[in-house]
């Protein structure tokens with residue numbers, strides 16, 4: 104049966120084999136735009152579906168939180184849903200709907216992309232402005248931080264046009280592991296002659312095939328991006344016409360206030376030159392000004408290649424070569440992900456990399472980063488259902504007015520603080536569609552205290568995880584292979600975007616599981632907001648969503664492999680004229696903002712800056728003697744985040760938590776390959792097995808997060824998520840310091856040390 108694997112962001116086209124009513128295997132479907140290959144996780148899909156530890160029935164806690172035995176009692180769906188709705192309404196009445204936070208597993212690592220818009224609709228119709236989906240660790244940089252530059256999400260929504268790119272730039276991104284469809288697309292691009300630059304402290308995946316692999320020191324990416332931009336500007340390797348016409352580079356900045364100069368009519372004053380220093384006569388007298396571009400050049404100029412080499416570990420001549428390559432081989436198509444999103448200066452890094460892309464003039468051009476077309480549909484996330492008054496109550500907004508909370512995304516730190524300290528108000532309830540906060544986020548023990556202190560917590564999941572253990576009610580969720588879901592296009596290319604697929608259940612849900620969507624619709628009616636959910640009729644909701652596409656559910660069900668809607672890709676939309684005026688960009692200046700007054704007005708640097716990792720030697724010299732190494736992390740090929748360690752075919756491939764270190768660092772500490780070691784940071788210590796890796800810089804250590812689950816079939820142990828023998832890497836990380844703009848936490852640049860466990 105044609106289908107697609109929904110276990111991660113790649114959403115690979117696949118064919119499922121069913122024999123005697125049993126789901127046997129999942130194979131790639133080369134005819135599908137994302138179906139060239141499946142990873143081992145996708146191939147293990149039947150193991151996931153039939154796993155003995157899948158949740159089968161709704162559960163209610165009968166013993167107090169903190170008791171080692173929650174005393175789970177099986178209850179029916181009706182009772183479970185009534186209980187959940189009843190408790191949520193009580194909280195809403197007593198403390199306002201904002202006292203309930205809605206959490207979800209990240210759509211990048213789960214099937215939540217099937218339902219996230221509907222979950223968002225539920226939250227908004229309920230009246231809560233608080234959604235927790237790990238935004239500060241995964242997406243802020245790609246989607247929201249760069250909106251201060253482009254007024255659009257780059258490279259999150261404006262994706263790399265791999266099919267036509269001259270040069271592909273992957274920065275802290277390993278698609279061979281994270282998104283197979285991007286990896287196969289890149290290999291095809293290399294075959295036709297595209298060039299490739301990879302920035303990664305580890306030589307993994309496509310780094311082996313790159314023209315330039317830049318082995319950056321974790322957390323110094325901001326300096327590297329500024330240095331590359333510096334060379335491009337110095338040598339004149341930048342698209343001057345684009346920069347002049349479409350960015351605010353020629354606008355003048357008043358040196359007295361840092362604000363953009365305006366004329367008497369309030370219009371921005373555009374200078375003739377991109378560089379220099381001018382005195383401008385104004386009504387208040389002469390004012391010294393500089394063009395934005397000069398300030399950009401000054402900012403980058405602090406990182407001459409040689410200065411940057413010392414900070415980043417990337418040789419000066421390689422920085423020069425890379426700048427040249429990006430210019431010569433443009434258009435540049437880029438993607439940047441986890442490697443640069445988990446730092447305390449993630450916003451600056453995202454803007455600094457975006458700046459390089461702007462210099463190459465590759466925004467929204469064929470072969471650059473492009474907004475691929477979408478199948479017309481009705482939006483269903485329900486923006487209109489939440490009032491501005493409620494939106495203004497998003498946790499964290501007062502502290503970071505330009506951060507994720509502006510878009511209703513709250514961080515785990517915001518949640519824990521609101522529960523434990525009633526700041527800015529008491530949060531009392533949590534609705535979790537997946538997510539495993541205690542393993543995925545910093546300060547796990549504080550997280551446990553916060554979740555245990557909630558008045559009510561309902562968690563919907565396929566498996567019981569350590570976070571769900573703290574819930575009052577747990578709901579069993581159908582896996583994506585057991586549930587129908589609508590995919591309005593796939594991500595990777597314009598042609599993938601045109602495929603609409605109504606994924607069919609391969610087998611009926613095992614036990615009593617229901618899909619997240621069914622749960623959302625069933626809760627909506629019980630919460631008295633059924634009117635926004637077509638009276639609880641999911642099909643009616645889908646029909647509404649599909650209406651503008653002209654497709655029907657019947658047609659899609661009859662063609663489970665999907666139906667194509669012809670679409671046309673448009674480039675340079677910013678230059679399209681409407682009523683004689685170019686569309687421009689959705690920023691205050693209607694241009695790309697190399698210089699952001701919005702950031703300035705809130706006390707942040709208006710051009711990207713780099714001042715070193717918040718806990719690095721420059722900022723915290725007191726830590727270096729005891730913690731001379733830098734801890735970063737990366738995903739596992741075999742598991743998604745904290746999941747899948749219970750699946751035997753996967754667990755056999757990676758039995759134990761491992762941590763990579765350089766042989767020199769190991770030798771100095773008498774650590775041998777395969778030894779169990781402690782990784783220690785100012786926040787605590789956890790265990791892992793040492794794997795020696797010569798390609799790393801000698802002071803870099805790379806761990807894996809997410810270890811807790813056992814695999815009974817092959818006797819592979821579990822690990823205490825929060826105890827003294829834990830392997831939970833995130834016990835090593837504290838929420839503070841974090842990115843002042845977006846709240847990103849430095850999971851990928853933390854001072855550490857390692858020692859053999861004797």
Ligand SMILES: Nc1nc2c(c(=O)[nH]1)N[C@H]1C(S)=C(S)[C@@H](COP(=O)(O)OP(=O)(O)OC[C@H]3O[C@@H](n4cnc5c(=O)[nH]c(N)nc54)[C@H](O)[C@@H]3O)O[C@H]1N2
Pocket residue numbers: 111112209211212241274275276277278280281282302303304305307319320321322323324440441442443735736737738739740741742743744851852
């Ligand atoms: N197999 C598998 N696939 C997954 C997931 C999974 O857990 N397993 N998770 C899904 C999710 S949620 C996500 S977010 C994506 C993530 O996809 P990616 O972002 O590609 O994931 P990572 O491998 O964690 O990180 C990418 C690279 O960043 C590098 N890196 C580490 N520190 C730094 C640094 O300071 N600077 C730079 N430049 N690079 C650094 C790492 O060495 C790594 O190779 O993958 C998704 N797909």
Ligand SMILES: Nc1nc2c(c(=O)[nH]1)N[C@H]1C(S)=C(S)[C@@H](COP(=O)(O)OP(=O)(O)OC[C@H]3O[C@@H](n4cnc5c(=O)[nH]c(N)nc54)[C@H](O)[C@@H]3O)O[C@H]1N2
Pocket residue numbers: 207208209211212213214215236237240241441535536537538539540542543544563564565566568580583619736737738743744745746807808809832833850
């Ligand atoms: N040190 C370190 N920490 C990190 C990261 C890192 O690279 N290093 N990565 C960060 C990133 S990028 C992310 S996205 C977060 C991920 O954090 P989370 O989004 O919390 O992901 P998981 O830890 O995999 O937990 C997902 C849970 O959701 C459940 N689940 C899976 N599919 C579904 C579904 O379709 N419906 C429902 N209801 N439940 C489902 C799973 O069974 C599992 O219990 O972790 C972050 N934490």
Ligand code: SF4
Pocket residue numbers: 108109110111112113114115140141142143144145146281282283
């Ligand atoms: S990369 Fe693997 S887990 Fe992700 S969708 Fe494809 S087959 Fe499934």
Ligand SMILES: [Mo]
Pocket residue numbers: 209211212237240241
């Ligand atoms: Mo993620």
